[in-house]
Amino acid sequence: MFEKVLIANRGEIALRVIRSCRERGLRTVAVHSEIDADALHTRLADEAICIGPADPMRSYLHIPAIIAAAEITGADAVHPGYGFLSENPEFAETCAQCGLEFIGPLPDQMRQWGDKVSARALAKSLGLPTIEGTELIEDIDDAVKKAEALGFPLLLKASGGGGGRGMHILQSKEELRAIFGTARAESRVAFGNDALYFEKYIDRPRHIEFQVLGDKHGNVHVLGERECSIQRRHQKILEEAPSVALSDELRRDMSATIRRAMGEAGYLSAGTLEFLLDDRGELTFLEMNPRIQVEHPVTELVMGIDLVDEQIRIADGKRLELPEHLAPRGHAIECRINAEDPDTFAPSPGRITELHMAGGTGVRIDSGVYGGGLVPSHYDPLIAKLIVHAPTRAQAIAKMRRALSETLIGGIVTNIPLHQRILAHPAFEEGRFSTHFLDELQA
Numbered sequence: 001m002f003e004k005v006l007i008a009n010r011g012e013i014a015l016r017v018i019r020s021c022r023e024r025g026l027r028t029v030a031v032h033s034e035i036d037a038d039a040l041h042t043r044l045a046d047e048a049i050c051i052g053p054a055d056p057m058r059s060y061l062h063i064p065a066i067i068a069a070a071e072i073t074g075a076d077a078v079h080p081g082y083g084f085l086s087e088n089p090e091f092a093e094t095c096a097q098c099g100l101e102f103i104g105p106l107p108d109q110m111r112q113w114g115d116k117v118s119a120r121a122l123a124k125s126l127g128l129p130t131i132e133g134t135e136l137i138e139d140i141d142d143a144v145k146k147a148e149a150l151g152f153p154l155l156l157k158a159s160g161g162g163g164g165r166g167m168h169i170l171q172s173k174e175e176l177r178a179i180f181g182t183a184r185a186e187s188r189v190a191f192g193n194d195a196l197y198f199e200k201y202i203d204r205p206r207h208i209e210f211q212v213l214g215d216k217h218g219n220v221h222v223l224g225e226r227e228c229s230i231q232r233r234h235q236k237i238l239e240e241a242p243s244v245a246l247s248d249e250l251r252r253d254m255s256a257t258i259r260r261a262m263g264e265a266g267y268l269s270a271g272t273l274e275f276l277l278d279d280r281g282e283l284t285f286l287e288m289n290p291r292i293q294v295e296h297p298v299t300e301l302v303m304g305i306d307l308v309d310e311q312i313r314i315a316d317g318k319r320l321e322l323p324e325h326l327a328p329r330g331h332a333i334e335c336r337i338n339a340e341d342p343d344t345f346a347p348s349p350g351r352i353t354e355l356h357m358a359g360g361t362g363v364r365i366d367s368g369v370y371g372g373g374l375v376p377s378h379y380d381p382l383i384a385k386l387i388v389h390a391p392t393r394a395q396a397i398a399k400m401r402r403a404l405s406e407t408l409i410g411g412i413v414t415n416i417p418l419h420q421r422i423l424a425h426p427a428f429e430e431g432r433f434s435t436h437f438l439d440e441l442q443a
């Protein structure tokens with residue numbers, strides 16, 4: 001087994017990885033930027049090494065600096081967390097070339113699933129239900145032809161996009177003609193790739209995703225779903241597991257389909273398949289995220305599994321040893337606590353003057369900050385995740401309201417009032433919502 005893990009990340013996920021490493025007796029190396037010299041991950045890892053200035057391009061995204069840090073400290077494995085280099089196949093490849101075990105999927109799997117057109121084709125060939133759509137669009141004439149065959153409304157998507165970037169809803173041929181050139185140019189600038197395709201537009205869907213784990217022996221498990229419809233501009237705010245919108249039968253059937261598909265694909269480590277659930281109750285594949293995700297704790301709580309520890313065991317070549325049939329127990333909800341204005345969503349970096357996190361039965365905090373610590377403006381505004389677990393959804397909601405009420409964060413503005421508004425909303429309580437819920441709440 002490897003003995004020393006370098007965590008190529010910061011904030012709450014860096015701490016989350018340190019925890020699983022420490023429980024397994026692995027030593028940890030934090031890398032940090034200059035502005036993160038006193039950050040919690042820097043302080044809590046066994047060793048810490050500065051890799052550059054605050055600008056992420058020159059620190060957390062700078063592959064040579066991270067590899068050098070691993071060599072200097074004698075680390076023999078790397079966990080990339082989420083964001084930053086976590087889905088960068090060149091980084092995973094460089095780690096392997098330098099004798100570092102990359103705790104995540106194979107570089108070619110990142111490539112396959114990272115490109116949306118190739119991901120759709122792969123998903124389809126593996127027997128997953130995919131949204132009706134097209135191959136790559138050649139030019140504007142081809143676009144008009146394909147659009148009319150598919151029918152409006154539709155979505156023009158960038159193959160290099162994902163996570164809602166580079167999408168345009170189109171209602172008519174005229175709109176298509178007006179936007180096509182701009183969309184292509186935008187895609188080229190944003191993703192270095194101007195490949196575009198169409199999908200049928202699904203109105204007011206729910207966003208539901210399934211957690212997958214695969215080992216080096218071809219075993220795959222599906223660990224149920226997460227409901228992630230409460231989001232704004234493709235940034236999730238609150239997630240839960242299980243989803244009230246799935247019957248036990250649909251969950252079982254889709255889990256079996258995904259298990260077969262990802263087994264056939266030989267998928268390695270943790271990954272998430274995103275689906276849209278339409279108003280007819282049909283799930284269709286959207287994207288696959290080859291990484292551990294922010295919202296993984298809700299799955300951990302209802303499934304009783306440490307996903308990061310499983311990633312570590314898998315990277316070490318161990319077999320998954322999970323029960324054949326996994327079912328969620330109780331209900332879990334996660335609120336992402338962001339350093340941002342709850343109304344305008346403007347970031348609110350600064351020094352945290354006081355900090356009291358909730359506690360008590362069924363409450364988990366994954367935080368990356370401490371009282372007196374700095375929230376830099378250079379990174380993601382997520383400072384902590386408040387996660388609760390209770391026997392029923394109603395009890396989980398009550399527990400989350402209670403936990404939010406005892407959370408005290410001073411010196412910066414947070415989105416806690418927004419969470420309180422969501423949890424007080426009758427439609428949320430009743431589980432009746434779509435990806436448009438927050439826009440409608442804000443309106």
Ligand code: MV4
Nearest residue numbers: 131155162163164199200201202207231234435
């Ligand atoms: C869609 C869609 C409707 N129809 N695709 C947004 C994020 C990216 N993963 C894909 N997204 C969507 N793709 C089709 N064919 C609606 C969305 C979408 C959405 C998806 C998940 C979560 C929130 C969303 C909010 C608005 C739109």
